[in-house]
Amino acid sequence: MKAALIENGRGAVLREVERPKIGKGEVLIRTVACGLCGTDVERIRGGYVAGRSVIGHEVAGIVEEVGEEVRWLRRGDRVVPHHHTNCGECYYCVNGSPTMCPDYRRYHFDPGGFAEYFRVPEFIVKRGAIYKVSDSLSLEEASLTEPLACCLRALRRSGLREGWTVAVFGIGPMGALFLELLKSLDNETVAVDVKPPRLKFAESIGVRTVDASRGNVPEDVRSLSGGRGADLSIVATGNSVAILSAIKSTRNGGTVCLFGLPPKGTKVDQDFSELLVREVSLVSSNAASEDDMVEALRLLEERRVDASKVITHRFPLERFEEALEIFESGEGMKVLITP
Ligand SMILES: [Zn+2]
Ligand SMILES: [Zn+2]
Incomplete structure (x- = not known):
């Protein structure tokens, strides 16, 4: 399958790689749309400070394969997975700082959202941080769930x-x-x-x-x-x-x-x-909690937030470099990769 990956010193490179194999508690998702985020571009250009070099997290897709221990998802489900999630039990989690949980940035999509398929690690599946999308919402719009969730959290923290x-x-x-x-x-x-x-x-x-x-x-x-x-x-x-x-x-x-x-x-x-x-x-305000994800998806599904106008560009994976250029030019709003 094709994937845009970060290679040391070369930025993002389109590669032919093996489709990830999943474990018993994991899920494989076929990417339908993945938004380019400023943090992806910072990672690609080498200026990012808050995490590993996995790119592509504002993603929506269709479940391709589920591990034998995963009972609540099935092949064909339209979903938005959250790329990070918290443990729910540590000091930070029980004191209102889920995005500061030491586990929050520990797990990542493999190889990331800018790929034809990606694996969701067991920790995220176990925490239930994969959300089914109703048929009323396109998966392109659903890919805005995570960024909208970040906005919701910011407004909440601002009172x-x-x-x-x-x-x-x-x-x-x-x-x-x-x-x-x-x-x-x-x-x-x-x-x-x-x-x-x-x-x-x-x-x-x-x-x-x-x-x-x-x-x-x-x-x-x-x-x-x-x-x-x-x-x-x-x-x-x-x-x-x-x-x-x-x-x-x-x-x-x-x-x-x-x-x-x-x-x-x-x-x-x-x-x-x-x-x-x-x-x-x-x-x-930094990132989003699961409550924010749930609320953001509901706002999109109920059309209370119209995200369609925010999506201005779509590019296939082969034109990833072009998508980056448009993003950096500031000409467009949300630029989606639709593999
Ligand atoms: Zn983002
Ligand atoms: Zn925690």
Whole structure:
């Protein structure tokens, strides 16, 4: 079968490899769609800091084979597997930090989602972290479950309330999902970016925008949020200028959520007395729990979040390099690999 794999010093390379063999408690899935994520690109380009070099995790597919001990799945099931899951028993799990569980990043798809087939390890199967998708939802849209789950977790950690105005900094694929999700929750939203196609995307779904390439971003955000500033600013980019700008654009007593992963070693020049004087809270959000996965899939299935517009490009595995180029150009939103 074909698979895009990371090879040392060469980035991602398309290879002909053997189809994975599964054990008694494992599952083999045929990939239907797998979204390119910023973390995949960071892994490919050599800048990733939070895990191993397995690429392709925003995936949906069809069960091809189940191990003899797996009773609750069968060949032909349409599913979204979660690439990481927690143990459910350790200190972190029982104290509200499932994504900080020491087991959370221990297991991976083999060889990853950018392959015709991949193996789901027993730990993930045992924890039930494979979700059946109803026939009403396409598997392409279902592949957005994991990224949407990450957005849900970020809003929960930020203590989002009804009536809050939320500024989203960085309208890439994740920023775009935040906009769709916030729309479904009836929160006023302001989109901030520098790239014209991204601002245009936000406008096309009815979101007010601030062009960060000109003018004064905090002033512009304030004028679109009752003169106070955003109640919540989500930084859906790792750009340190956006982090500083988000803090300045947040109202007194408001919250800034760090969501996009900055490059390792990023330092920002922020006067911390301002945070206390203005009582601005900083929170961060990393990955998604199983509860978030379940809720995200439900929102997609019930069409409460319309993810279809967020998917702008589809490429077969053979054109993986081209897909990467489109992703990095910032022209598109979600780029899917459909092997
Ligand atoms: Zn992702
Ligand atoms: Zn745990």
